[in-house]
Amino acid sequence: MRKLLFFILVSSFLISANAQSRFSKQQVAEDLEELKDLLINANYNAYAYTAKAEFDSVYDGLRPEIKTDSLNFLKTTNLFQRMVDVVKMGHTSIPFPAQSYIEYVSGGGTVFPLELTFEDDKTFVRKNWSATEALRPGTEILSINGMPMPEVLAKLHPYVAGEREYLKNAKIELFSFPRIYWQVFGAVPSFQVEALQDGKSVLVEVPAVAGISGYESLRNETLDGVQDFRFIQNKAYMKLGSFSGDEEQFKAFVDSAFTEIRNTKTDTLILDLRNNSGGNDSQSDYLLSYIADRPFRWNSAFSLKTSKALKEHVRSERDTTAAFWKEALTHADGEIYDYAFEPYEPKPEEQRFTGTVYALINRQSHSQAAVTASQLQDYGWATLVGEETGDYPSLYASVFYVKLPQTGIVVQLSKGKSLRVNGSDAEEGVIPDLKIRDHLLDDEDEILDGLLHVLSR
Secondary structure, eight states: OBTHHHHHHHHHHHHTTTSOSEEOHHHHHHHHHHHHHHHHHTSSOTTSSSOHHHHHHHHHHHGGGOOSSOEEHHHHHHHHHHHHHTTOOTTSBOOOOHHHHHHHHHTTOEEOOEEEEEETTEEEEEEEOSSOTTSOTTOEEEEETTEEHHHHHHHHGGGSOOSSHHHHHHHHHHHOHHHHHHHHHOOOSEEEEEEEETTEEEEEEEEOEETIIIIITTOBOSOOOOOEEEEETTEEEEEOOOBOSOHHHHHHHHHHHHHHHHHHTOOEEEEEOTTBOOBOHHHHHHHHTTTOSSOBOSOSEEEEEOOHHHHHHHHHHSOTTSHHHHHHHHSOTTOEEEOOOOOBOOOOGGGSOOSEEEEEEOTTBOTHHHHHHHHHHHTTOOEEEEOOOSSOSSEEEEEEEEEOTTTOOEEEEEEEEEEOTTOOOOSSOOOOSEEOOOGGGSSSOHHHHHHHHHHTO
16 A cells, blocks of 8 residues: 555644654653563563663763754654664564654655565665666675665664564565654765676665655555455455554455355465554454354464553553453452463364465565464464564564653563464464465565465476
8 A cells, every 4th residue: 555654654644743743851760660660560571581770871862972962753753662672572562763754755765775585694675766787686785885784773673663683674664664764864875886787796886865755755665554355266365454443444455355255165265464454353253253163263372561651551441340451450459460462263163164275475574464474383273384473473462652751662562462363472473384485575476376386386
């Protein structure tokens, strides 16, 4: 969906348009301390992937950086993102500074003209929005302005939440390299790009492009949210888009698709979980109820940490009569407790799909999409095809949001931990049964085409 994320950024900017754009030294210092306390007391476990000494060292190192008595929104967000980064959790984050970015590009600001993708420790051009034809899609990039790409990425990673570099790189692809590069390096009028061509290193001078007319208005987002159902070579193909949004519309889409599958007596179903932002288990479980042959859960274990911040969130934003939220209010602040979700029932036998299922995944199968893929694999309901997901299927998530009191910057916190159905807590994404690389994340569909080729043999 063209410009989807840009419009989300615009919406975020409009929502925060009345917020302060500059903050005093005291305001930033107080919110940095509040952020540290939230990560310790309200996030599930600040030290799951980070030693306490490292956590404290990062905090102590950031405090002296608050030097001037007037810090803008961008610098403040960047400072706080580096604090959040130390916990190394993809679902614990502070969002991209949309307010600052929209102000910049709306004022005629320029950005790096190449969208990049990252595969096997190499960087490739995905899209070229400049007039420089030498850097075609698929060209390997070695450095930008004399800085080797591993060093460039190392400077971007503290501003992108994730458990590991593989997920951070996938998120840079998702949010787009030009945006994150601007966030970290600021306005740069032109770029000396070192590329590999015919086995030789060449330097190409590339001017920046206008942020709106030369970039945002031309591109498509990696996560497009589009639903699609059709038949390909007598096989049913269903793309879910995401597991968030209008739940009734989602269920109607799924119902309609499976009705058509039954009517055509198709015996092969391809579920596309790629480029999927995730969402709610209520939607993903509804989908799986058409495939399941027994009652099922989306996890083998789930635990929750309650806190003062969570209780305030529940009382102001949630239905306190619902069992899940009601129980959170009964436990002491800081307590971690188990919560058992009821098994989800499959559809009546006459409505279920009993043929062969394949599920497509890639590094952009996020959050609940990765969990859904792991359910299909662990219950033995589908063959997974594609590449390892960026997100872990056993993960810290179940997020809620807190607004920092002085700056109004929003923090996303992970209050829960879930284990995939097979009980594995391995620090890895969902591994496909049939591996096919999604090269460049472009319009050439190596994964779907590769599967269809295998099935045609």
